[in-house]
Amino acid sequence: MKYLVILGDGMADEPLDELEGKTPLEYAHTPSMDRIAREGSMGMVQTIPDGYEPGSDIANLSVLGYDPQLYYTGRGPLEAMSMGISLGENDIAYRCNLVCIRDGIMEDFSAGHISSGEGARLLASLQGKVKGAEFHPGISYRNLLVVSNGKGSVTVPPHDIVGQPVLPYLPQDGDAPLLLSCMEQSRIEFPDHPVNRERNAAGKVPATEVWPWSGGKKPALPDFSKKFGRSGGMISAVDLLNGIARCAGMEVIRVPGATGYLDTDYQAKARYALLALEHLDFVYVHVEAPDEAGHLGSITEKVRAIEKVDEMIGTIMKEFAGTIAVLPDHPTPVRLKTHTRDPVPFAVLGKGTDDATSFSEKEGRKGRFGLIRATELLPLVFR
Ligand SMILES: [Zn+2]
Structure with a gap:
């Protein structure tokens, strides 16, 4: 049959x-x-x-x-699949939003629905800066962060905390040190990045940093x-x-x-x-x-x-x-x-x-x- x-x-x-x-x-x-x-x-x-x-x-x-x-196992690994990225046994894939956080408040979980091209240029500025972290540009604000030999981490979706202070929602366990370094690195690279200078000049919402969430291993x-x-x-x-x-x-x-x-x-x-x-x-x-x-x-x-x-x-x-x-x-x-x-x-x-x-x-x-x-x-x- x-x-x-x-x-x-x-x-x-x-x-x-x-x-x-x-x-x-x-x-x-x-x-x-x-x-x-x-x-x-x-x-x-x-x-x-x-x-x-x-x-x-x-x-x-x-x-x-x-x-x-x-x-x-999370949105990250399934999106990795949908992007054609093959994950190793010990890789953890996180969804990696481009967000706008100002004065410690999550203003916009999509950085003004930033374009894919702009997103890719911003992520390129982070590539190779944090050991064990690999960035993959996706569509608009929906990018991916793959952590090799990751442990996973409890994270909060940025769209759930719009208008709230982000401090209580930062990752604290597992991959937290690496995720926080990625976020910090983006706060160093992004403010003066040409993409954000152009966005600010055009009155658009800038992407102030990355926000990794919903990480997991390949199911x-x-x-x-x-x-x-x-x-x-x-x-x-x-x-x-x-x-x-x-x-x-x-x-x-x-x-x-x-x-x-x-x-x-x-x-x-x-x-x-x-x-x-x-x-x-x-x-x-x-x-x-x-x-x-x-x-x-x-x-x-x-x-x-x-x-x-x-x-x-x-x-x-x-x-x-x-x-x-x-x-x-x-x-x-x-x-x-x-x-x-x-x-x-x-x-x-x-x-x-x-x-x-x-x-x-x-x-x-x-x-x-x-x-x-x-x-x-x-x-x-x-x-
Ligand atoms: Zn469908």
Whole structure:
């Protein structure tokens, strides 16, 4: 028996006036997803457990069967994965915000949503200045600090202490001496840095220092094949997903033309999935495009991305006769342009039928599987 999970990132949405009160999933022409729903069964899945941010990291980790309560080691290490940075056994990765602290008060946790280019230039001024600390520029204020032979440290997210004195929230244990040196070094390098001179002159919020938080080691995920008794592969253009898969001992299948964006080669993904299923029991195909359309707030692009995902599934279903499940990881409503934590619909073909007639949020809520937790999905698919 062979198994396939198709995950359309951020596909779930809300009813929209522009689509005659339908959601993008309801409005889009999706004969293949509808067939999975009609000939299979549906349900709803809570992909984001209480207490976690609704992100692709937590959601996909959960859908792959790894309970974040057991395996989530911090935002830093998952972001390292998503940036394609491989962590050694003794490395600790911290999220490293660029922040604005003035008169000892946390003014801005994002340094005025500083640009990625400016952030990279500031971080470059710290590189090599603190032994054992390596800085990796990311997107905007969201950078990364990797500490070799780190111990970890209790830290506070800077967005939780905006407007408050920072002194009581400085790290005190574990890596604290090193983290404090990094912060101090940034207070030396940053004030007169050209980036900040330009920002001050333009009336923008300066980045006065770095604020490392949520550090952790690479998650120790049990081997996928041992956990489920089946060999698994990952098809995704996104570093985060490939990073999780590598940690789980899954085969990472690179697809030429997969971009992680709206222009990705959906048909190539279908072909590579079919090819991989010749030697693997299970393949997880992740498509980022619907999420990107959601972040853009574009209804047209979201509908188009969903239809392309459906065509991809159509190609696969022409040749694939195993169990197939389709779902989003979380909603990315175009109206909000960001993720929400609401449960999402899923459909499974090959595990009995119910009354579902098409793949949608509404039909999922009526499905016979009811509301399940994300970690229950793969056991259900493999049952
Ligand atoms: Zn996502």
